[in-house]
Structures are given as structure tokens and as C-alpha cells.
Amino acid sequence: MATMRQMVHERIEQFKDTHQKTKESRYGFLVRPLTLILGWTVMIAGIIMIPLPGQGWLTVFIGVGILSLEQKWASNLLTWGVRQYDRFVEWYGRQSFGLKAVFMVALIVLIWVVFIGLAYAFWKWGSADWLDPAARWIGLRR
Incomplete structure (x- = not known):
């Protein structure tokens, strides 16, 4: 089973290439604000989805990952959050x-x-x- 770190990394890598290419285009000045809006929107949607069946936490981490393309704090939070999530899942799996x-x-x-x-x-x-x-x-x- 793939860890949350692997799943988030795969998806964010896909965004990174597109993000960088778009920044170098004619409308590159719009990339930063649109990336921040998209990141916050995805993260908030993920938070709403956490108690529902599905991929709430993955969506939250992808939103933070999108924000990390433009914000250093988000990169640090993503690293810490994914590590804590994986540690919890491992611990939870060992419980009765x-x-x-x-x-x-x-x-x-x-x-x-x-x-x-x-x-x-x-x-x-x-x-x-x-x-x-x-x-x-x-x-x-x-």
C-alpha cells in the first residue's frame, strides 16, 4: 500500500511541471495568484471532505502541496503533516x-x-x- 507521502508526491510532481511552464508563458504574472486560489480552494474542500467517505486527507495534502509551489510555509507544513499522517496510520494499523x-x-x-x-x-x-x-x-x- 502506498503511503500518503508517495501519493501526494506523485500528484504534486505533475503540478510542478505545468506550474513552471505556465510561469514562463505570456500570462505568467497570473500564475501565483491563481495557484494560491486553487491551493486554498482544494485544501478547504479537503477539510470539508475529511469526515465524509473518500479522500479527504489526500485532498487536503494536495491543496497544501499546491500552495507549496508558491509558499515556503506550506512546503514545511506538507512535509510535517504527511509524516504525522503516515505515522498515525502505521500506529492505528497495529491496534486491536x-x-x-x-x-x-x-x-x-x-x-x-x-x-x-x-x-x-x-x-x-x-x-x-x-x-x-x-x-x-x-x-x-x-
Whole structure:
């Protein structure tokens, strides 16, 4: 099985060539801002996808990898983050089924707490009026 480091490296290498060639083109001055916008967009999409089935962490790391084409801090964060992810996956793989189950339940509870907290905050700020019936049902007031 490929490590996260290998998967991210393969994808970022594809971006590097295109990125460098585009910088040398007629519209090279647009490459930096567009790279930053793309990197942040991919990273934020990945963060949103983390609790969902699929490749959330890979998407986050690819977003940071895109940012690393223009930002040194992103390069450092990518190196550190991928190493920590690979270490966690290796450690998690050695754990018993019971401990893995506890982690999964804790993760699901954490995801629900975050989503409920965000929904409450948006409702409180008036950005989620569609939650008014549920809020009245549980007795919440703005």
C-alpha cells in the first residue's frame, strides 16, 4: 500500500511541471495568484471532505502541496503533516479491533458535535433560518 507521502508526491510532481511552464508563458504574472486560489480552494474542500467517505486527507495534502509551489510555509507544513499522517496510520494499523472501534465511535461523535455546533452558530447568526422549526422544537431562542 502506498503511503500518503508517495501519493501526494506523485500528484504534486505533475503540478510542478505545468506550474513552471505556465510561469514562463505570456500570462505568467497570473500564475501565483491563481495557484494560491486553487491551493486554498482544494485544501478547504479537503477539510470539508475529511469526515465524509473518500479522500479527504489526500485532498487536503494536495491543496497544501499546491500552495507549496508558491509558499515556503506550506512546503514545511506538507512535509510535517504527511509524516504525522503516515505515522498515525502505521500506529492505528497495529491496534486491536476494540481500540479501533472506540476511535471510530469517538470520531463519529466528534463529527456530529462539530456539525451541530456549526449549524447552531449559523442559526444563531441568522444564516440558517431553515433550522427555525427544529430550534423551536428543542426550545432554543435567538
